[in-house]
Amino acid sequence: MSRIYTKAGDDGSTGLFLGGRVSKADVLVDACGDIDEAVAQLGVARAGCPDPRLASIIFALQRELFVAAADLATNPEHRGRLTPGVSLVTSEMVDALEGLIDDLVTERPLRPVFIVPGATPTSAAIDHARTVVRRAERHVVRALGEGHTVSPVVLAYLNRLSDLAFVLARHAAGDQEEEPSHD
Incomplete structure (x- = not known):
């Protein structure tokens, strides 16, 4: 029987990809946790998504987020061993x-109004994932400020992904989205 627990993290540390350990309180661990949460929240969106094309896009994004997490969680001394598109964001x-953003906006132009999330369960879940990706982005910026080795491409990827999530949520909402009332 194999066990899921290793007990290695009982001291408050976690392993880096390709060796080494850091504190679970490290800001890069926060960013990786945010990415993990975004993957899960996109899973909630995909599980209830009635549109096969949208579900396929969400699934692809979930897989790409694993690449971003690997890129962030890599021991800086071993970044040269990363594989583009597998463990290295390109x-x-x-x-x-x-x-994809450009294509989707061409198909369904964005309305110049403030959007209140929640038109559909899928759009709400994607909007939730968008906020988690934004949090990951903030943690990456903080990590850079604290001197961590972080690829600027990961930062750009997270920024674009949050934009894409906004657009995907609008697609998932369709015509059910309402403007906030000004009563």
Whole structure:
């Protein structure tokens, strides 16, 4: 029988990808935790998504977030061992997000109004994931400020992903989205 627990983290540390350990209170661990939460929240969105195309996009984003987490959680001394698109976020991944945003906005132009999330369960879950990705982005910025080695491409990827999540949520909401009343 294999066990899921290792007890290695009982001292408050966690392992880095490709070796080494850091405190679970480290800001990069916070960013990785945010990414893990975003993956799970996108899973909630995908589980209730009635649109197969949208569900497929969400699934692809979940897998890409694993790449971002690996990139962030890598021992800085071993970054040269990362594989583009597998454990290393690439500029092509950022470009692909931008292309998808542009395509989706062309299909369904954004309305110039404040949006209150919650038109549909799927759109609400995607909007929730968007806020978690924004939190991850803030933690990455803080990590950079604290001197951590972080790829600027990861930061750009998270920024674009939050934009894409906004656009995806609008697609998921469809015509059910209402403008806030000004009563």
